[in-house]
Amino acid sequence: MPEGRPPIPADLERAVKLEAGYRCAIPRCGHQRTQVAHIKPYRDVRSHEFDNLIALCPNHHDLYDRTKEINRKALLQIKANLAEINGRYGELERRVLDHFVVARRNHRSMHAAIQEYFGEQDADGLFEAFLNEAVRQGVDWNESVQHHVKALAAGTIASRQQPPASIELAYGLGLMLRNLLRDGYLKLAKPPGVAGSTTLTVEHYQLTSEGEEFVDRWSRAQSLEFEGDDDRGPEVPTE
Ligand SMILES: [Zn+2]
Known part of the structure; x- marks a missing residue:
């Protein structure tokens, strides 16, 4: 800490961490241990202001401050997006969005790993063999990728080519997803293979394109650019 630099007030630190849900604000990271980072360096601004602070994990803090692998423009955009998402969506909606961000990241890492393993070949048979082997051995990827591979192998994810785009939630939560539904980002999917069933206990929600x-x-x-605001109107899907 540079000489004469006052500590960040505890209230401010809490507010900044809360803004990112007590997780690293880099959307694809989400690490639980966070530090408060200055977007414009403290030595330039000489103050701690909410708008210039963002919660980052130690790794991303370092990638921003020291190695400059994250640029300021990107971090400013992330900060703006946090405000946009927090203002617009409730907690469950933010978790649903987060779920899809992580699921898509894992899907990408899995595909990268598969391509590395097979080169250009990606025939179904090879893919199957790879998955079985990966599950049997517990491949040396991070846990979430392994989890994803197992889910794929178990057939609980419909498509190998497409990242997962649906989530199963307890029946009746639609009201808490209303803004995502209204904005046209999420839709209620048809329950798979439910015929003549008496009580629905879960609902499947799907990302729209x-x-x-x-x-x-x-x-x-x-930039998130909520373009649909004006022309989509106030229509709320039936829940
Ligand atoms: Zn991080």
């Missing part, structure tokens, strides 16, 4: 784009923009630190 706009929702997929939205999640990608969010995870790539691009």
Whole structure:
């Protein structure tokens, strides 16, 4: 800490961490241990202001401050997106968005690993053999990728080519997803193979193509641009 630099007030630190849900604000990271980082360096601004502070994990803090692998423009966009998402969506909606960001990241890492393993070949048979072997051995990837591979092998993820785009939630939570539904980013999917069933206990929600784009923009630190605001109108899907 540079000489004469006052500590960040505890209230401010809490507010900054809360803004990112007590996780690293880099959308594809989400690490639980966070530090408060200055977007414009403290030595230039000589103050601690909420708008210039963001919660980062030690690794991303370092990638920003020291190695400059994250640029300021991207971090400013992430900060702006946090405000946008926090203002617009409730906690469950933010968790649903986060779920898709992580699921898509894992899907990408898995595909990268598979390509590395097989080179250009990606025939179904090879893929199957790879998955079985990966599950049997517990491949040396991070846990979430392994989890994803197991889910794929177990057939609980419909498509190998497409990243997962649906989530199963307890029946009746639709009301808490209303803004995502209204914005056209999420839709209620048909319950799979339920015929003549008496009580639904879960519902499947699916990203729309706009929702997929939205999640990608969010995870790539691009502007979220809520373009649908004016022309989509107040129509709320039946829940
Ligand atoms: Zn991080």
